[in-house]
Amino acid sequence: MSSRSINLRSWKTRIILFLAVLGPGFITANVDNDSGGIFTYSQAGAAYGYTLLWTMIPITLALIVVQEMCARMGAVTGKGLSDLIREEFGLRMTFIILILLVIVNFTNVITEFSGIASSMGLFHISKFICVPLSALLVWALVVKGDYKKVEKVFLIASVFYIAYIVTGVISGPDWHLALVETIKLPKRSVWSDKTYVYMTVGVIGTTITPWMQFYLQSSIVEKGVTVRQYKASRLDVIVGSIFTDIVAWFIVVACAATLYTHGMRDIADASTAAEAMKPLAGQYAFILFAAGLFNASLFAASILPLTTAYTVCEGLGFESGLDKQWGEAPFFYWFYTLLIALGAGVVLIPNFPMVKVAILSQVLNGVLLPVILIFMLRLINKHELMGKYVNSLWFNIVAWATAVIVIGLSSVLVFNALHG
Numbered sequence: 176m177s178s179r180s181i182n183l184r185s186w187k188t189r190i191i192l193f194l195a196v197l198g199p200g201f202i203t204a205n206v207d208n209d210s211g212g213i214f215t216y217s218q219a220g221a222a223y224g225y226t227l228l229w230t231m232i233p234i235t236l237a238l239i240v241v242q243e244m245c246a247r248m249g250a251v252t253g254k255g256l257s258d259l260i261r262e263e264f265g266l267r268m269t270f271i272i273l274i275l276l277v278i279v280n281f282t283n284v285i286t287e288f289s290g291i292a293s294s295m296g297l298f299h300i301s302k303f304i305c306v307p308l309s310a311l312l313v314w315a316l317v318v319k320g321d322y323k324k325v326e327k328v329f330l331i332a333s334v335f336y337i338a339y340i341v342t343g344v345i346s347g348p349d350w351h352l353a354l355v356e357t358i359k360l361p362k363r364s365v366w367s368d369k370t371y372v373y374m375t376v377g378v379i380g381t382t383i384t385p386w387m388q389f390y391l392q393s394s395i396v397e398k399g400v401t402v403r404q405y406k407a408s409r410l411d412v413i414v415g416s417i418f419t420d421i422v423a424w425f426i427v428v429a430c431a432a433t434l435y436t437h438g439m440r441d442i443a444d445a446s447t448a449a450e451a452m453k454p455l456a457g458q459y460a461f462i463l464f465a466a467g468l469f470n471a472s473l474f475a476a477s478i479l480p481l482t483t484a485y486t487v488c489e490g491l492g493f494e495s496g497l498d499k500q501w502g503e504a505p506f507f508y509w510f511y512t513l514l515i516a517l518g519a520g521v522v523l524i525p526n527f528p529m530v531k532v533a534i535l536s537q538v539l540n541g542v543l544l545p546v547i548l549i550f551m552l553r554l555i556n557k558h559e560l561m562g563k564y565v566n567s568l569w570f571n572i573v574a575w576a577t578a579v580i581v582i583g584l585s586s587v588l589v590f591n592a593l594h595g
Contacts, residue, residue: 199246199394199408202326202478203387204238204415205333208422209283209475210290210445211536212381213468216423217448219378220430222440223371225349225356227378231424232357233580234382238416240577241548244555244566245388246412249395250405251564256392256547257490259554269490272550275543280386280483282536284518287479289529290472292522293446297465303523310519313477318508321498326398332474333415336422338467343425345463346456348432357424376587383581385543388551390482393489397496402564429456429464480514545582552578 208216219227245256252259261269291309292302317325365371391412400408430448433455434440442448445468453461488495488507495507521527552574556565566574 199249199391199398199400199411201411201415201418202329202333203391203394204242204412204419205336205422206390206475206478207238207382207384207387208336208419208426208471209287210294210468210472211283211286212423213290213426213471214442214445214448215377215381216426217430217434217445218442219374220427220432221434221442221448222374224431224435225353225428226361226365226371227374228353228357228424228427229360230375230378231420231427234379234423235416235420237379237577237581238382238420239413240570240574241383241388241551241581242391242412242416243409244551244574245391246395246400246408247405247564248551248555248561249392250400250402250408251561253396253401254392255396255485255489256389256551256554257486259560260550261490261492263554263557263560264550272543272546273487273490275539275546276385276389276486277483279536279539279543280479281514281518282532282539283384283386284476284479284483284514285521285532286529286536287472287476288519288522289532290445290468291476293444294449294465294469294472297446297449297461306519306522309473309476310515313473313480314512314515316477317481317497317511318501325497326394329474329477332470332477333418335470336419336467338463338470339422339429340425342452342456342460342463342467343429343432345460346429346432346452348428353428353431373587376584379581379584383544383548384540385547386479386482386486388547389486390478393482393485397498405564429460432456433460476515476518480511480518483514484508484511540585542585544585545578548578548582 219230248254248256248259254262257269257273260272288306288310292306295305296302316328320328361371395408429452433452434442434448437455439451442451446465449461449464449468452464484507485495487493487510488504493506494504496504499507501508522529552566552571555561555574556571558565
């Protein structure tokens with residue numbers, strides 16, 4: 176047999192292995208572009224044009240580093256993150272983290288259903304119709320499906336983010352300027368603008384959230400990824416992180432080419448950006464942007480209650496998993512149902528202060544994230560837990576540097592949010 180045919184067979188094997196583990200990393204990274212993330216990127220493009228595109232490179236690197244550690248822990252230990260925290264640091268500490276995570280995630284669930292309401296409002300569909308129907312769809316998807324079916328639906332939802340790439344293309348941007356601003360650090364003079372600094376912190380700070388780490392590791396475990404498939408799983412994380420930030424890049428570009436260029440520098444939310452884009456870039460851009468917002472909100476509204484149910488069950492020792500029947504994991508399914516019902520119900524309350532809830536979710540994410548990152552770094556460097564798969568010296572340097580930067584940015588976000 177020729178070396179060429181051997182190499183071809185080797186590549187086919189690698190591709191098949193990659194497709195077999197594709198899912199957790201790709202899905203988790205893409206859910207990061209939820210309604211809050213889309214609003215942040217839209218605001219960045221509308222307010223500052225292309226000048227914040229340079230943030231996409233550090234965003235991608237930070238996301239890859241943190242997500243890779245979670246994927247590695249899941250593959251090596253076969254346990255979720257909350258499970259490991261309970262075993263290594265005790266039930267009391269786990270319980271405190273779980274309480275905080277449930278509160279944080281619930282505010283995020285409310286925000287996602289609010290995104291569903293605002294995106295469908297652009298098509299003149301009442302929130303009293305679209306929110307309950309979406310909640311029922313999300314509930315049925317998880318309760319009536321198994322892990323493989325649910326994962327396929329989530330992967331399809333991830334692919335729909337291409338709508339934002341198409342929107343960016345048809346908005347007619349200045350491609351040369353956009354590419355230059357992506358690889359060029361901003362001038363020193365812009366750092367005197369406090370709003371620009373805050374916007375920079377906001378863009379980078381939305382990259383990593385506490386729930387992502389729990390969901391990714393739980394998904395790795397439930398999918399049955401082991402050390403043997405670890406390299407392919409790591410590629411899943413890298414591909415997912417790059418794809419999700421390409422989408423984010425195009426969201427900024429689309430808003431820079433339309434809203435910023437025409438002097439529309441201030442937007443209230445992501446749906447406002449879509450509506451304002453309609454007379455500037457045409458009907459198709461409006462439809463794609465609005466449909467993308469609905470998809471992102473529905474996608475995140477599915478994932479956030481799911482990861483919360485996973486995390487709480489793992490931390491407290493209850494049965495969980497999409498491959499289990501309701502009778503085998505009643506707490507898991509009841510808790511998931513409760514989160515969806517309450518999250519959707521809150522959005523239907525007349526005059527509910529959605530903006531304050533969105534700000535609160537940002538503050539709570541910023542408070543909890545440093546704690547989770549420190550626990551992760553302590554766990555992944557335990558030789559008795561990870562064996563030879565502990566962080567190398569250089570990876571530790573990069574990982575701790577990433578953690579310190581993200582913690583610093585989160586602290587700034589919390590400070591700014593609390594001080595208006």
